[in-house]
Amino acid sequence: MDSNLLAVRAGAGDIAAFEELVRLHQNQVFSIALRMSGNREDALDISQETFVRVWRALPQFNSESKFSTWLYRIVSNICTDFYRKNSRMQTVSITTSDDEGEDTQLELPDEKHSPERSVENDELSDALERAINELKPEWKTVFVMREISDMSYSEIAEALEIEEGTVKSRLFRARRQLQEILKISGNIPSTRPSKDVKDGDAR
């Protein structure tokens, strides 16, 4: 059955419809939460909180909206709350550019002390998962939504209530930052100085 129809039924108090909704979307919600939080325990908490909040909000769900977009907005909000609550974690700083191109000092989790960090697996996907944890939350959210949920730019924009141009920009910056992080950690080769272009030629 279509998620929107299930959502309408669940909003009217149909528990069976709600259960079906959870079954349909739990893996994606959990995966987003996992990438956003960095560990399974927190991801489970976030996922549970998401679906409980969904249940409470379902009576207000507008069936003309796409359910998954509405759902991912809730996941995103809860992940943001989670990040704020856990912002007391030890951090290291890195300088990067924000959406407007201004240099900003980011506070990033210091993973030297994280039990979640795997030091043995050098596979790209594992390295990528660790690198994602170091992304600025706003960039991370957009990147994870794109990768996990395969959402379009416009759907991400709607879910996060931001402009589509901001989605493009954040996605690009997330990828650029990931490339830098993986270079530093030695998981991908450093960029060779370009011999094809004179200094400043493309700038």
Added chain:
Amino acid sequence: MKDHEYYMELASRSVDETLGDVEKDELAEHLSVCSECREFLEFCRAIEGNLPIEDAPEELIGNVLSEVQKQKTAKRKRSGLRFWLPRGGALIAASIALVLVARSGLFGSIGSSSDTGGETLRNAESALFECNAFDTLDGSAPLENASIAEQPNTSIVTSDMADGESDAAKPQINAVASAGGSTAFSSIEGTLAVSDDGMVELILSEEQLVLVEQNVGSTVEQVVVVLDSVPEVGEYPGIYSVLDSSYDIETMTLTVYLSF
């Protein structure tokens, strides 16, 4: 001259297949002379699809459903019958008796009873017995014979059960209701509370709420409040016209607004 960032953003978007033809040509031209941007594009392609969707832990759905069920029950238990009564704070100091008279057959009375605690839904026989414990004010037929459709304004119920020894902090309410003028009375016991917004609420169990739901299909016309003999609230007994009433399906709450 456009900078690397511009072309790298195009490279990023090309992975998501959101480039127009002009942008594609622009990027291709730049990539032919820029290894740094080529490398970035290769990186974007390499990481695409490298975040697999994980299976949610098995306990997730069970935990969610359990919490939702808990909330649903808690929400409904907090609700029930709500009466807007002036000086509700004083009313809670004593037990009260209420009679609901519905235009199309709803009939219910809520009588005070400090000695019948609990939230038991009684069967029809015992409910009839409870009804017989009341007398109608006008001395007409007892409740089980009262045809609401025929004489909706004469079914006034009094109660002599409550007295000054009632548990003022948590009075017990005995409610009697029937639908359609039938003799299928049921007895409901609940607890009175005054909500934050000044409403007097009768807290009911799940089963009682189902009964309420079945009985509020019609419009409530009148509520009769009969107070016990507690002196400080003795001035309140009377018949009150219903200004308005509403029923919230979600919370199974009947709200009745009375004139005073």
